[in-house]
Amino acid sequence: MTTTMDRANKYIFRTYARFPLTLVRGKGCRVWDENGKEYLDFVGGIAVCALGHSSEVVTRALKEQSETLVHVSNLYYTRPQTELAQMLVENSFADKVFFCNSGAEANEAAIKLARRYANEKFGEKRNTILSMVNSFHGRTMATLSATGQSKIQMGYDPLLKGFKFALFNDLENMEKALDDSVCAVIVEPIQGEGGVVCPDPDYLKGVRKLCDERKTLLIFDEVQVGVGRTGRLFAHEHFGVTPDIMTLAKALGNGLPIGAMLATDELAQVFGPGSHASTFGGTPLVTAVSVAVLKSILEDGWLANCRDMGAYMRQCFEGLAEKYGFIKDIRGLGLIIGVELDRPCAPIVDACMHEGILINCAHDTVLRFLPPLIVTRKEIDVLIATLDKVFDQTK
Ligand SMILES: Cc1ncc(COP(=O)(O)O)c(C=O)c1O
Structure with a gap:
């Protein structure tokens, strides 16, 4: 057999x-x-x-929502998606949420948003994403181009243009890399796939300061460490800094596929109808489960x-x-x-x-x-x- x-x-x-x-x-x-x-x-x-x-939290939400409404597309409003967005906004630095289906997709959305914003504000030459050596941001072409590990990139040339790297936990190195072409810095508050590498106590504050001085956006990839994993809802809360954009996935659905990109209103306004989209992003089924998961993490x-x-x-x-x-x-x-x-x-x-x-x-x-x-x-x-x-x- x-x-x-x-x-x-x-x-x-x-x-x-x-x-x-x-x-x-x-x-x-x-x-x-x-x-x-x-x-x-x-x-x-x-x-x-x-x-x-x-x-039981997941099973109950899944059962109730599957008997109510599973998917209708983002051409319409749905209650669970709206409720999840409101919860994420009320519990974070962000004003708006974009929903997708995975961590890589959330990072794709973040990269696109950062480029679009910089393009409108500073012109098309400001389009480089500065990422960290030893980072991991996903397996799509853009997110593997943003990933600072050659073993993940090997065999996929040509990688996408517009990505460069600095050493994690090294502000001097980042300062040198932050030229006028950089529109955003993307950092995992703790490098997960890279071997659970934590930031030095003042590192993320230093990154925020450098980004502010250079008017560069700061993206925190909290796909692995967000949604409670570190003992706070979001890992960056431990370090007294907030990003301009944050990406989430993994625990947000407790096993149902969901990704989310959160950003401030100033950034979110550059994405209008047609700027970005996802057929499955934030279905009523998945977001109803996420609402239940998030409530349980916060209240239980x-x-x-x-x-x-x-x-x-x-x-x-x-x-x-x-x-x-x-x-x-x-x-x-x-x-x-x-x-x-x-x-x-x-x-x-x-x-x-x-x-x-x-x-x-x-x-x-x-x-x-x-x-x-x-x-x-x-x-x-x-x-x-x-x-x-x-x-x-x-x-
Ligand atoms: C920090 C980080 N970003 C992005 C991803 C990619 O997420 P996904 O596998 O859901 O595309 C991962 C996956 O491990 C991750 O740890």
């Missing part, structure tokens, strides 16, 4: 190096494979499942849980670091934590999977932990005991 894995390998592009695991069910921070084996999930669908798997104590559990997890990792010299660094904020090793992570990820714990690597040597925001102390204790066992075997 052929397995799901065999058939998937036969019929689906092999763009992912998948683990040999077919998952069939999930509840909270747990998932089960087709043989009934249980796993604790510290990947969380790569920072997507903030409220965990089969969340999950931000506080994220901060508390994040601090607890870090403390546990520090305990492990005292025991295992191959742990080089522990980084992160809230429940995005990277543990850098002096060796490749893949064998440890595999061994943890064998023991019933799902984790993954960002870069080859950083173990990345992105559990649902509802994770408990008990579940973290199981993770730590398992890591202790696995680390001991790999010493």
